[in-house]
Amino acid sequence: MGGRGASSGISNKGKKYGSEYNTILQDGNIKFVTKTDRTSETLMETMTPGRVYVTVGGNDLLSIMYFDTSNKRVKSIDLDHQHKKMQPHTHHGYIHFENDGPKGASNLTTEKNG
DSSP states (O other), X not given: OOSSOTTTSBOTTSOBTTSXXXXXEEETTEXXXXXXXXXXXXXXXXXXXXXXXXXXXXXXXXXXXXXXXXXXXXXXXXXXXXXXXXXXXXXXXXXXXXXOOTTSSBOOOSSTTO
């Protein structure tokens, strides 16, 4: 878990893969993680195909990130803040909003791909 750089082992900021987040719980392919500090890069890639990360801050769930079989982020659900009056909300794509609609995000749906 190292922001942008899972495939190379080093992030854009020169940090070693796995140094920016700590695992607090793992259940199967789902990892609950916390940032090692405020400046930790967002999770963009993983070394485990199909991984799901849940970012935790204190006692709060902050976000859920889904990764594809190519180890790239494909969707993130932000639980801790609003986006255009939507809370929680979903962003689609590797670059946070590349496959989103005009609002830059969408409400949660009950559909698997929503």
